[in-house]
Amino acid sequence: xSGFSSPSAPFLHVNDITxxxxxxxxxxxxxxxxxxxxxxxLTGPNGAGKSTxxxxxxxxxxxxxxxxxxxxxxxxxPEQAQDxxxxxxxxxxxxxxxxxxxxxxxxxxAGSKCDKALETLDLVELADLPTRLLSAGQKRxxxxxxxxxxxxPLWLLDExxxxxxxxxxxxxxxxxxxxxxxxxMIIATTxxxxxxxxxVPLFSDSRRHSREPEGIPGPDTPRTSSCPAS
Amino acid sequence: MxxxxxxxxxxxxxxxxxxxxxxxxxxLLFFILCGSLFPLALGPSPSLLHRMAPGIIWVCALLASLLxxxxxxxxxxxxxxxxHLLLAGLSPGFVALAKILSHWLTTGLPLLLAAAxxxxxxxxxxxxxxxxxxxxxxxxxxxxxxxxxxxxxxLGARRGGVLLPLLVLPLATPVLIFGAAAADTGLSxxxxxxxxxxxxxxxxxxxxxxxLAAGSGLKAACS
Numbered sequence: 531x532s533g534f535s536s537p538s539a540p541f542l543h544v545n546d547i548t549x550x551x552x553x554x555x556x557x558x559x560x561x562x563x564x565x566x567x568x569x570x571x572l573t574g575p576n577g578a579g580k581s582t583x584x585x586x587x588x589x590x591x592x593x594x595x596x597x598x599x600x601x602x603x604x605x606x607x608p609e610q611a612q613d614x615x616x617x618x619x620x621x622x623x624x625x626x627x628x629x630x631x632x633x634x635x636x637x638x639x640a641g642s643k644c645d646k647a648l649e650t651l652d653l654v655e656l657a658d659l660p661t662r663l664l665s666a667g668q669k670r671x672x673x674x675x676x677x678x679x680x681x682x683p684l685w686l687l688d689e690x691x692x693x694x695x696x697x698x699x700x701x702x703x704x705x706x707x708x709x710x711x712x713x714x715m716i717i718a719t720t721x722x723x724x725x726x727x728x729x730v731p732l733f734s735d736s737r738r739h740s741r742e743p744e745g746i747p748g749p750d751t752p753r754t755s756s757c758p759a760s
Numbered sequence: 761m762x763x764x765x766x767x768x769x770x771x772x773x774x775x776x777x778x779x780x781x782x783x784x785x786x787x788l789l790f791f792i793l794c795g796s797l798f799p800l801a802l803g804p805s806p807s808l809l810h811r812m813a814p815g816i817i818w819v820c821a822l823l824a825s826l827l828x829x830x831x832x833x834x835x836x837x838x839x840x841x842x843x844h845l846l847l848a849g850l851s852p853g854f855v856a857l858a859k860i861l862s863h864w865l866t867t868g869l870p871l872l873l874a875a876a877x878x879x880x881x882x883x884x885x886x887x888x889x890x891x892x893x894x895x896x897x898x899x900x901x902x903x904x905x906x907x908x909x910x911x912x913x914x915l916g917a918r919r920g921g922v923l924l925p926l927l928v929l930p931l932a933t934p935v936l937i938f939g940a941a942a943a944d945t946g947l948s949x950x951x952x953x954x955x956x957x958x959x960x961x962x963x964x965x966x967x968x969x970x971x972l973a974a975g976s977g978l979k980a981a982c983s
Contacts, residue, residue: 611846616847621840623839635848639768
């Protein structure tokens with residue numbers, strides 16, 4: 531594969547990734563493509579390796595075989611981090627700091643405005659409270675604000691709807707749709723249906739590259755299903 | 761290196777230290793309390809205390825800088841913040857260096873400032889101070905670097921808290937020996953000896969290798 535990105539090549543190209551963690555085969559020969567405006571939902575039983583796949587793509591987990599490229603460049607190097615926004619299953623909010631202060635690092639690195647992200651997620655009134663006073667759903671939204679602040683094309687979301695109420699899930703769906711409409715990509719793990727099948731007006735003619743992982747899709751391999759952009 | 765991200769990380773650490781000021785002050789209070797116990801145990805003889813002051817101050821500084829190490833990285837690992845630090849666009853070594861630098865700013869620097877009053881309290885005279893302070897100025901960053909490296913290496917290990925001093929203390933003995941010896945030559949009025957040069961050389965070496973080792977420790981703990 532050439533090191534240069536051509537306009538027609540998909541942004542994310544995952545090629546035969548195999549991951550062994552703690553002596554256990556977690557991912558075996560996972561391959562897929564993802565292009566601008568597309569989303570990929572990872573579903574499967576607990577321990578199927580969904581979160582591991584996200585951590586691999588974020589460059590946090592080493593791979594034993596295979597490779598992946600982001601925008602034509604080899605993935606998993608620190609310079610790629612600016613293309614990735616990662617939401618782990620932990621909220622990573624310091625209880626003693628306010629939401630504003632918790633998000634200051636991402637805002638400063640990406641040079642983005644905290645207030646706009648907080649407004650999008652209905653968090654403006656809570657922004658100056660210490661996060662230990664927030665409910666689980668509010669904390670989750672606070673953690674999601676980090677995703678917006680990074681202004682990265684690829685979102686990796688590990689159970690983004692955890693603890694959210696229906697209204698917040700609707701907001702989440704809207705935000706995700708808007709991100710894809712702007713050419714962004716989303717890979718999310720979930721156990722409940724995420725509202726990501728809404729029609730996205732800007733991307734009426736999107737090609738689908740995502741496909742089932744190759745190799746033997748045994749019980750330990752997470753199933754991937756792609757959401758058509760339109 | 762992405763300087764903006766590096767400075768943002770240090771800023772975040774300082775803000776956290778400021779918000780949890782009780783934890784930040786704990787090391788300083790330990791240093792002062794520990795130092796003030798020696799006159800009670802050794803007796804009030806000024807000549808004896810004056811003779812022992814450099815050693816007392818150095819041992820207290822070493823132990824005090826160990827105190828916050830246990831939480832330096834493990835707090836970040838537990839709440840998932842370490843993932844986001846590693847995604848800040850910096851290589852893991854620089855992430856570790858930013859944390860270590862903040863550890864020095866919040867622990868080493870206060871110790872350095874408190875060393876002079878403690879030395880005077882133990883019967884020191886003002887012209888003992890330059891060699892003591894210079895030694896500590898080189899030694900406390902060294903202790904932060906060695907401690908940060910060890911803290912990152914035991915990250916995620918069971919009983920890491922017990923393992924940590926066992927790893928750091930042997931590595932820190934040369935620092936202790938040369939630091940206390942440097943302060944001792946100051947006492948006898950011989951100016952700065954080669955001990956200061958050794959401390960400087962250690963620091964130069966540790967500044968390169970400790971963050972690298974700590975960075976790979978962080979990456980391993982995260983995966």
